[in-house]
Structure formats: C-alpha cells, structure tokens
Amino acid sequence: MNIGQASKQSGISTKMIRYYEQIGLLETVNRSNSGYRLYSKDDIDDLCFLKHSRDLGFSSKQMKELLYLRKNASRQSADVKQLTQEHIETLNQKITQLQEMVNSLQNSFDNCAGDDNAECAILEDLGQAK
Incomplete structure (x- = not known):
C-alpha cells in the first residue's frame, strides 16, 4: 500500500510518516520500481503502535526503544x-x-x-x- 493509504490506516500524517522514517523510528520501507514507498501490514502495525505511543506522550526516543523491545523476542x-x-x-x-x-x-x-x-x-x- 502507498503512503496515503498507510496514513489513513494508521492515523499518522504522510509528513509524520516520512519524518519517522528519516529519524530512524520507522525502518526504511520497500519502494516500487517508480520510487513510491510500499507499506506492508507489519509497517502499518508499527505505525499504529507509534501513534498510540505518541498519543500517550512518549518521546521519539522512548518510542524507538519501545518499538525495539516490541520486536525483540528475547526482551x-x-x-x-x-x-x-x-x-x-x-x-x-x-x-x-x-x-x-x-x-x-x-x-x-x-x-x-x-x-x-x-x-x-x-x-x-x-x-x-x-
């Protein structure tokens, strides 16, 4: 799915999605042959997780750590x-x-x-x- 669809599904603006990717909060997503970002279900899950974390007031640094812990099975x-x-x-x-x-x-x-x-x-x- 493209960034507009990812934005709608996650509730995060496209600008913020790009920012999260730029600061390394969101892993670099795959791109189509024409250079458009392609978001998977896992990417959308991460975006929803980040949105909820942000809504609860966690900082970007804390969100990065939480996302790391979420993905780390040995946490x-x-x-x-x-x-x-x-x-x-x-x-x-x-x-x-x-x-x-x-x-x-x-x-x-x-x-x-x-x-x-x-x-x-x-x-x-x-x-x-x-």
Whole structure:
C-alpha cells in the first residue's frame, strides 16, 4: 500500500510518516520500481503502535526503544515496565506543574476586577518575577 493509504490506516500524517522514517523510528520501507514507498501490514502495525505511543506522550526516543523491545523476542518485560514507570513519573511531574500554573492563574483571575478600571491583577502578577 502507498503512503496515503498507510496514513489513513494508521492515523499518522504522510509528513509524520516520512519524518519517522528519516529519524530512524520507522525502518526504511520497500519502494516500487517508480520510487513510491510500499507499506506492508507489519509497517502499518508499527505505525499504529507509534501513534498510540505518541498519543500517550512518549518521546521519539522512548518510542524507538519501545518499538525495539516490541520486536525483540528475547526482551524482558521488566525493561518495558521500567521505561513506562519513568514516563509515568514524568507525566505526574508535568501534571503537578500544570496544576500549579492553573492555581496561579486562577488566583490572578479571581483578584482581577474585570471592570472598566485600568488596574488588573492578572497583568500585575505576570509582571512579577519569581
């Protein structure tokens, strides 16, 4: 199947598929005599795996490692679990940071009169270096 069909089946844009191939995340696919990429069912499975991994926030480096582990029959599930645990910890840190940002903005928002006056607690808070 061609790259357009692979894109439709995997949910990954053709541009991103080319990028994944360029950075070595996706193995170089076979090409037709006229130079068009030809994707196999295994390639589509890899693309779907990468899409789901990306949707879960894994980095390109992590996705490459996960894909390697997926294809390695002698892998140890402990390796996959460790990588996932590290990702969960990173996500939890991001959640904490985002919640702190929300709390800070909510406080500024709550203290802003939102009327015709020029004074604005939001702008004042944003102007304070911390």
